[in-house]
Amino acid sequence: MERAVIGAAPGGMSVSQAVDGRVSTRAFLDRPVPRALLEDVLRRAARAPSGGNLQPWTARLVDGEEIAALKALMCVRIAELPDGEPMAHPFYPPVLTPAALARRRRNGEILYGALGIDRHDAVARKAWIDENFQFFGAPAGVLLFIGREATPYQWLDLGIYLQTVLLLLREAGLDACPQADWAMYAPTVATFLDAPPDLMLICGIAIGHADPARPENFIRTERDDPLAAFTLR
Structure with missing residues (x-):
């Protein structure tokens, strides 16, 4: 018997609709989300494929008083270390290709244009980036970890799990934003959550x-067209 999806929109949603409708939401209503719904999504997303079925992902859900405490801690930590803590891995390659740089x-331009923030206003841009560590006002958040021994192929698996979570959230009528910026304060977050030392925070x-x-x-x-590099030569 097929299990019903908690909170699913009436009539259901196709995978295509979930993919096309998914956007990175960066401002949330102060409206709680049932914890049981989120736990169900995180568990069902584990049907995502992984090489050798290693399932290298680990998820930590925060909401209620815990997320409020984490947000308060991050306000203090950002004031102490505005540029973040030492990262295990950089966000980007040392040199981006012209195409990648143009996309970035x-x-x-699109994001800051919508926000009305001038590209030269470093203070406003920094304040906006720091909203990441308030989960953009969201009432719930997830922190994703991976083992420190992981190779790039396990990171690939984690990415598949992340996308599966995002699509299931969309199906359930929820909005979300994947946030790599949490890795900038990985030690602080790991200490707050009492995370095992063999795990590394990747994103929120x-x-x-x-x-x-x-x-x-x-x-x-x-x-861009992902086939272009091969079809337009």
């Missing part, structure tokens, strides 16, 4: 209901 710049996910009054929730980032 265009992404910034802000989860809740999008604020329809905020312009950043209406942007649509662009995508």
